[in-house]
Every structure is written in C-alpha cells, then in structure tokens.
Amino acid sequence: MRRPVEPATPDADRPEDDRSGAGTEPRRQSHGNQRLRAVILVAVSMILFGGVPAYFGMQMMDRDPVFVSLDDLDVPTWAAAGPVDDVSGSPWCLLDCRLRERTVNSERSPEETAQAYEAALREDGWQPWTPQYCPEQQEKGSYTCWRQDELTLDLWVRSPTCVPPPVDGEPAVVPSLDPETAAEECTGSLVSVKVRNAIDDERTRPQPSTDPSLTGVDPYPTLDEDPLGELTPSPPS
Template sequence: MRRPPVHPRPGPGWDGPRPAPVARSRPVRLARAELRRQLRYVARLRVATLALIVIAVVGAPVGFFAIREAARDPIFAELDGWNLPDWAATDHQDEAYGSRWCIRECRFRERTWESSKDAATTNAAYVAALKQAGWVIWQVPGCPPEGVDGHDSCWQRDEYVLDLWVRDAPCEITPVRPTVGPTPDGSPPADPVEAAPSAEANGIPGPGCGTSLATVKVFNRIAYQQVA
C-alpha cells in the first residue's frame, strides 16, 4: 500500500503557497456582536435603575421637607419660635387670609394667645420677645389706635408691620343662686337679688379673672393702611 505524500508545513523560511485561512461564518459574527450590544445595554439599564432607587430613597425626605417648608407660613413659623414663658402662651388660635406674594391682596395674619397672668405682666413678656426677635417700635398716625383697652403697641421689621394688643381676659362672676323660704320669725323673705352673695364673698373666683389675652396682627407694610 502506497503512503500518501507528506507536505511540509510552512515555516519562517517557507516560500511556497500558504493555505487559505478558514473564513468565519458572517451570521456567527453578527450574533456575537448583537449579544455584546445587548449585554452592554442591560448593564447600563441596571446602573440607571440603581441610580434612580438611590435618588428616590435619598431625595424623598428632602423633597417632603422642602414642600412642607414652602407651604408653611414664615410669619407663623417665627411666632412659634418666640422666646415666651410657658405661662404667657398656654394656648393660641391662628387666622390668616390673602396671598403671601401679595397677588390681589397681601396676606394678613393674626394669632391670639392665652396667658395665665395679668395683662401688664403678659405685655412685658411679649415686648421682650419682640425686641429679642429684632422688631422695633413703629409710631405712625393710627397705630396704635386710640381708645383701646389694655396695652397696644405697633412694631415693624423688614417689610412687615405688627400690632400687639394685650388685655385682660373677660372675667365672668356667676352669683350663687339663693334659696328662698320662710324666715324663722314669719317675716317675708328678703329680695333674692339682695340675698344673693357674690362669687367673691363665697371665695369662688370667676373664670378668666387674673388672666389675659395677647393678640398680634401682622401686615405687609404696603397693605397696612388698606387693612387698617
């Protein structure tokens, strides 16, 4: 049996013809390129998703507080921060209307506190708090108004005007209802009005006695004359 001829392999010094390279199939190259493109897309999508999750987790509280602060009235926020004794601000009620940006009508704010002490002592505490917050006395015609009971003063700071009014709280005395009946000597009973002892005589102070109310009204300076 005859052996097939052995062809020498091309080496560095080979001058003969070299075998043609085996050409790769075009569909295989396209499939691999498409696979690499899809893998890169998936990787970018994962990074973007992770970034969105981080932004949502970190940014949600920041956005919440930003919206809350934007919606909160800065004047009422300042009133909350006044350095007042506990007895001078036991409770309060707020009222406001108008636009903070003076669209059609500038905003008006009003707050009334309840104080457990008399008007003079309460007024001194509020005057000290106003000065500490940077407000200064503002004296113009009509402010403070004349003929007002209690302590009334006007203040200004930046573009705002503030009217402070401190007065005694209403003191209601409820008389004790007398018992009308026959007298021991048979004489007619005394007049019920005259026989009724007062609350002070019975040692029962009426509600509101010795307490006071403090009201602040805050205006934009440009709208003060219109509101007043």
C-alpha cells in the same frame, strides 16, 4: 512555481451563522445598561426636584421660623400659657403672603402683661412702630405695632371675655354672680400676636393724602343763573 499560501483569517473557519451573531449579545447588554441608567437618573431627578423641596416645605409649615422666634421671647411663664397658633397664606407670597397669629393667656393684669411683652420684643430686636392705622379701629386694652426687618407685628393685650366654652354645641349657662365674685373668677388677660410680611402690610405703603382746602368743596356747584345767558337775536336777512 508555487503560489504563496494566504494566511487564513480568524472568521474564515467559522460557520456563517456564528459570524452573523457574534456581537449581538454584547450589544443587547449595552442597551439594557443604558436603559437602567436612564431609569435611575429619572428616579434621582424626581427625588431631588420633587421630594426634597416637598420635604423642606412640610418642615417649614410645621416649624415656621416666626413661631420659633415667638417661642424664644423672654416672657415670664405666667404670661404665655396655652398658646394657640393659626397660619394662613403662602410662605412664598403666592396670591397671599403668610399671616401668623398666636393667642395666649396670662395670669396677670393686661397692664403688667403688656409691659412684659413689650420689654421682650425690644430685647429681641423689634422696634416700636406707629403707622396711621394701629389699630385699624379702636380696641380695648393695649394695642401696639412693631417692625423688624421684613416683618410687622401687632400686639394686643386686653382683659379676657370670661365666657365659658360651649357644651355639646350649645352655649354654656352662666350662673348669676355678684360683681365681686365675678371679678375674682375673671382675672388675668388675653394676648394676641399677629405677624405678617411687611410687603403685604398696607400700612407700610404711602397713604393717600387729601388737601384740606378741598374738603367740603363741591366740584360741581349748582348754577343759579342760566348758563346760556340771554339769546342774541340773529341779524336781519
């Protein structure tokens, strides 16, 4: 009686070395693809979470929306010559909130220039604001304060100083002029605009009040009489 012949397996006819290394190469390729995908994922994450915010942060610093709104104010060209902008603080109010300052020259009088800017601010949605310290100290010219949403604005229009710029680091020599000639050469006005976040403006917070009845009253008056009074004799023992 014959024994049934068992079918040979596919690996039975392969040498031992071939069977042991059959899946090595595909596994190596799989590990290499996983590493490549991980590197690509890390690179994309760095771009999204680092590069993109940095890019928009630089754009915000270059074109602050407040300065854009000041550019869009409907003021005459004669009242907005040579703007000079200055920025300080953080736009996210880290330590200090952002402070925007702009200085421009006007060809006409401070009174006419102030009227032009006040009309433009009202048209742009700014509302007159009269806090306790506007300005913090007495200033020459027209000084007004304004509010719009989360921002406050200080507008200061005054006569120019008319001091020539320094030459090679040394003060310029001002020639002696008669008053009429000096008045003709020193015309126009100077405009300063200061915009800050309302939460960082101390004038938006309640100011401490003092009771007038307590003003000038010494809480520790000098005692004219001996506070101990006369000594009481001790009883005889």
